[in-house]
Amino acid sequence: MKFCSSCSAPVSLKVPEGDNRPRSVCDTCGAIHYENPKVVVGCLVIADDRVLLCRRGIDPRSGLWTLPAGYLETNETTEEGAVRETWEEARARVDIDSLYTIFDLPYISQIYMFYRARLRDGRFSAGEETLEADVFSERDLPWDKLAFPVVERTLKLYFQDRENDDFPIHSESIKKRPIRR
Amino acid sequence: MKFCSSCSAPVSLKVPEGDNRPRSVCDTCGAIHYENPKVVVGCLVIADDRVLLCRRGIDPRSGLWTLPAGYLETNETTEEGAVRETWEEARARVDIDSLYTIFDLPYISQIYMFYRARLRDGRFSAGEETLEADVFSERDLPWDKLAFPVVERTLKLYFQDRENDDFPIHSESIKKRPIRR
Numbered sequence: 001m002k003f004c005s006s007c008s009a010p011v012s013l014k015v016p017e018g019d020n021r022p023r024s025v026c027d028t029c030g031a032i033h034y035e036n037p038k039v040v041v042g043c044l045v046i047a048d049d050r051v052l053l054c055r056r057g058i059d060p061r062s063g064l065w066t067l068p069a070g071y072l073e074t075n076e077t078t079e080e081g082a083v084r085e086t087w088e089e090a091r092a093r094v095d096i097d098s099l100y101t102i103f104d105l106p107y108i109s110q111i112y113m114f115y116r117a118r119l120r121d122g123r124f125s126a127g128e129e130t131l132e133a134d135v136f137s138e139r140d141l142p143w144d145k146l147a148f149p150v151v152e153r154t155l156k157l158y159f160q161d162r163e164n165d166d167f168p169i170h171s172e173s174i175k176k177r178p179i180r181r
Numbered sequence: 182m183k184f185c186s187s188c189s190a191p192v193s194l195k196v197p198e199g200d201n202r203p204r205s206v207c208d209t210c211g212a213i214h215y216e217n218p219k220v221v222v223g224c225l226v227i228a229d230d231r232v233l234l235c236r237r238g239i240d241p242r243s244g245l246w247t248l249p250a251g252y253l254e255t256n257e258t259t260e261e262g263a264v265r266e267t268w269e270e271a272r273a274r275v276d277i278d279s280l281y282t283i284f285d286l287p288y289i290s291q292i293y294m295f296y297r298a299r300l301r302d303g304r305f306s307a308g309e310e311t312l313e314a315d316v317f318s319e320r321d322l323p324w325d326k327l328a329f330p331v332v333e334r335t336l337k338l339y340f341q342d343r344e345n346d347d348f349p350i351h352s353e354s355i356k357k358r359p360i361r362r
């Protein structure tokens with residue numbers, strides 16, 4: 001941020017009175033512009049005993065497999081956002097079971113939330129930012145071609161929990177940027 | 182948002198190509214400025230069998246009781262944010278047990294997350310934005326003077342769950358602005 005979105009004057013990084021960290025403060029009108037972490041929501045979609053994955057058509061990690069997910073919009077619930085992203089990326093209509101995993105990623109100021117869901121009518125296809133969509137059993141899953149650590153971790157937790165047929169909400173932090181192979 | 186924070190030119194609300202909802206788009210440099218929901222984090226602090234509440238010294242809901250909580254900052258985990266806010270608002274050092282409640286509040290584009298925590302050394306006092314801090318048993322709690330529905334709901338869930346000594350993570354949506362008494 002270089003300019004004030006309220007009055008167009010330049011902003012400077014400074015600690016506002018009564019605050020304890022630097023913010024973008026307008027040199028002219030005094031408006032304080034806060035930066036906040038973003039929430040990413042998505043679904044772990046189950047079809048029979050397989051999971052729905054999308055091969056990413058955009059960077060980062062284009063060509064690798066992910067769970068359908070994207071930024072939560074204003075005025076929607078995380079569940080609504082997860083259902084919307086699943087439609088946009090995998091053209092899949094789903095019924096939500098419940099919230100399943102929550103990840104803090106402080107190094108990129110993001111929070112990921114995945115819902116467990118069931119494919120409603122067996123239909124899916126590639127959305128605009130997806131190269132292909134497909135369903136995989138645990139054995140056939142492209143474990144070495146997954147796009148993000150939160151995806152791998154959610155899948156591992158799911159196959160573990162499935163053995164006990166018990167799916168509690170998992171909350172975890174991934175504190176460091178992963179090393180890319 | 183009236184002006185572009187990258188180049189200072191005026192912005193207009195329009196649907197960018199390949200998108201499906203209006204964003205603030207710069208008329209000159211084309212930068213798209215997204216607006217995202219915010220995350221609020223806090224603690225349900227237990228001291229013996231009582232809970233720590235803060236009486237708010239700022240609007241909204243000044244004078245009413247709340248759990249210590251505030252906006253998550255960039256580059257911190259939700260747990261770190263909850264601990265920080267508990268220090269800032271109630272001057273209390275805490276040990277976290279686990280994530281406890283998550284609320285979607287789409288009408289104000291916020292997500293609340295409360296952690297269960299234990300008071301470390303018995304000490305607490307009013308932070309800068311707090312009129313007073315105090316601990317309450319279930320019976321003595323100021324139920325009709327609580328600041329927010331997420332606070333009341335978290336407290337109710339806690340006293341229910343305490344009967345079974347089992348505290349699963351609860352995820353709920355509050356879809357409408359509450360009617361103020």
